[in-house]
Amino acid sequence: MNHVVTDTDVVSFLFKNHPIGKRYDSELAGRVVLISFMTVAEVERWAIQYRWSEHRIRWLHLYLRRFTVVPSSPDLCRKWAEVMVAA
Numbered sequence: 001m002n003h004v005v006t007d008t009d010v011v012s013f014l015f016k017n018h019p020i021g022k023r024y025d026s027e028l029a030g031r032v033v034l035i036s037f038m039t040v041a042e043v044e045r046w047a048i049q050y051r052w053s054e055h056r057i058r059w060l061h062l063y064l065r066r067f068t069v070v071p072s073s074p075d076l077c078r079k080w081a082e083v084m085v086a087a
Helices: 008-015 019-028 035-051 054-064 074-086
Strands: 003-005 032-036 068-070
Touching: 008 019, 008 035, 032 035, 035 054, 035 068
Parallel strands: 003 032, 032 068
Antiparallel strands: none
């Protein structure tokens, strides 16, 4: 199975149907899309901070089900550090 990890910005663009989100369609098509537990935490924070309606929060939770959430681990933290340094 072909996996791809996406970040919070991409998840946000897709959720909002922002035109930038369309740029990622070909990269995500037919793949298992993984998101970090931190992406889930960040979008949950936005919902609380900006006082989203119950309807929008329900839609967010349904939307997040399409992704596989990767839990935290020491290996994941190390990989993040490596990617950030390489960038």
